[in-house]
Amino acid sequence: MKVRIQMIVESDDAQQTSIVEDILQLERSALCQEELGLTLLEAKQFLQGVQQTLVDEQVKEFLTNHATCPHCSRHRGRKGKHEIAYRTLFGKLTLTSPRFYDCHCQAPGSKHSSSPLTDLLVTRTSPELIYLETKFASLMSYGLTVSLLSEVLPIEEHLHTTAVRRHLHSVAERIEEDLGEEQFQYIEGCPYDWERLPRPGAPLTVGLDGGYVHAKDQKSRTEGWFEVIAGKSVPAGGGAKCFAFVSKYDTKPKRRLFEVLKSQGLQMNQQVVFFSDGGDTVRDLQMYLSPESEHWLDWFHITMRLTVMKQMAKGMSAELRAKKASEDSLAAVVDLENHLESLKWHLWHGDVFHSLKRIQDLEDDLGMIDEDPANKKKLIKSVDDMWSYIYANQRFIPNYGDRYRHNETISTAFVESTVNYVISKRFVKKQQMRWTQRGAHLLLQTRTQVLNEDLRKTFSRWYPKMKWDDGTMSSKQAA
Numbered sequence: 001m002k003v004r005i006q007m008i009v010e011s012d013d014a015q016q017t018s019i020v021e022d023i024l025q026l027e028r029s030a031l032c033q034e035e036l037g038l039t040l041l042e043a044k045q046f047l048q049g050v051q052q053t054l055v056d057e058q059v060k061e062f063l064t065n066h067a068t069c070p071h072c073s074r075h076r077g078r079k080g081k082h083e084i085a086y087r088t089l090f091g092k093l094t095l096t097s098p099r100f101y102d103c104h105c106q107a108p109g110s111k112h113s114s115s116p117l118t119d120l121l122v123t124r125t126s127p128e129l130i131y132l133e134t135k136f137a138s139l140m141s142y143g144l145t146v147s148l149l150s151e152v153l154p155i156e157e158h159l160h161t162t163a164v165r166r167h168l169h170s171v172a173e174r175i176e177e178d179l180g181e182e183q184f185q186y187i188e189g190c191p192y193d194w195e196r197l198p199r200p201g202a203p204l205t206v207g208l209d210g211g212y213v214h215a216k217d218q219k220s221r222t223e224g225w226f227e228v229i230a231g232k233s234v235p236a237g238g239g240a241k242c243f244a245f246v247s248k249y250d251t252k253p254k255r256r257l258f259e260v261l262k263s264q265g266l267q268m269n270q271q272v273v274f275f276s277d278g279g280d281t282v283r284d285l286q287m288y289l290s291p292e293s294e295h296w297l298d299w300f301h302i303t304m305r306l307t308v309m310k311q312m313a314k315g316m317s318a319e320l321r322a323k324k325a326s327e328d329s330l331a332a333v334v335d336l337e338n339h340l341e342s343l344k345w346h347l348w349h350g351d352v353f354h355s356l357k358r359i360q361d362l363e364d365d366l367g368m369i370d371e372d373p374a375n376k377k378k379l380i381k382s383v384d385d386m387w388s389y390i391y392a393n394q395r396f397i398p399n400y401g402d403r404y405r406h407n408e409t410i411s412t413a414f415v416e417s418t419v420n421y422v423i424s425k426r427f428v429k430k431q432q433m434r435w436t437q438r439g440a441h442l443l444l445q446t447r448t449q450v451l452n453e454d455l456r457k458t459f460s461r462w463y464p465k466m467k468w469d470d471g472t473m474s475s476k477q478a479a
Helices: 040-066 116-120 127-139 142-152 161-179 191-195 253-263 280-285 299-322 327-348 352-367 376-392 400-405 413-428 437-451 455-462
Strands: 002-010 018-027 078-088 091-101 204-214 225-235 241-246 272-276 293-297
Touching: 002 040, 018 040, 040 091, 040 116, 078 127, 091 116, 127 142, 127 161, 127 437, 127 455, 142 161, 161 253, 161 437, 161 455, 204 253, 204 280, 204 413, 225 253, 225 280, 225 413, 225 437, 241 253, 241 413, 241 437, 253 280, 293 299, 299 327, 299 376, 327 352, 327 400, 352 376, 413 437, 437 455
Parallel strands: 204 272, 272 293
Antiparallel strands: 002 018, 078 091, 204 225, 225 241
């Protein structure tokens, strides 16, 4: 059996001409499972044929319209022509782009010329291909993105990892340009204006946390990583959104967070609850965004520090008992463990004053131990760090017990998963790459857009005539 596939192109001119082009010819023998319907190779050849025929007619019509002056309909002289390459989802196209002189009715005596097709196709890559490259490169490595697209689309060897990375960076930079300028504070209006606003929605809960990425150009082992801040905003009755940035590279972190909250319908009279680990970067980031905001220290990070200190105290106790240390040292270790429990109790109830006193008691207990067990120096340092940590964040320590009893959030545990799927899965886990701060920051912007399912909306705003298939897999399922 032979099947001949043709394409008929009908023009809209007065003559109603039509062109018949042979696209693909298939041959089939006896029916077998492998040759039922189109194969992937035949589908690629079919798409390439349809693409080439359609593009030839589109370019022909476009150049015909530009070959005459739109004002006087006089034929424009040609200076020459050159070929340009244009990459699409269905292969690389080589197009002939002629240059036309400007008409004398608009510029008498001018020898200026222009190439309409070259001026139109500025990026030399179709927006849909850039979209797919950006989407999949945000979810997986650049190499896997090239392999995937080359496997299912007729683009073959014309796609390279360098081009994919360059296109993703250009998309991210355009997103950055759309973001707006950074401001010290984003609170607008006054209490009188806020009272006249519509009734706000449910409170927004925002969690902020940090992760680390391998640095490419480290000067020493201590500079082998750089910090990435990730966050998640969770409304009471809607979809959560995440954001991320490289803390030492980003110049607009507060604007970035504000735009996320704004996209979720933030009003100046709406309550926003911020939870963070208490670091300097995230502590400053969340300020002056909303007049109704609350800022609390994450209970998870407090208990994590206390757990480490308890484990070291238990190790010291076991070691001192094994060495048959003095009664004073053993009694000091018992007091140490009791004071750690007391410290946790006071912090749980938001009693910062007595919490700081308990930390000072821990220092006294450690000073009473005459021996030098293995964990003593580490525990002394941990106690000092704990005092500095609680003192610096004392304004942000609530009554966790009261919040817990009223089913209110006390921890950024929901942000830990955000750090995992925003940062770790793409930058750290099973990844051998080392990153520049710029490269990581730009990739984070497209990755969060994909995970928030906003990348399609962004491309629709940039290219209003792009058509979409509503049946595509969600980005979160793909991640």
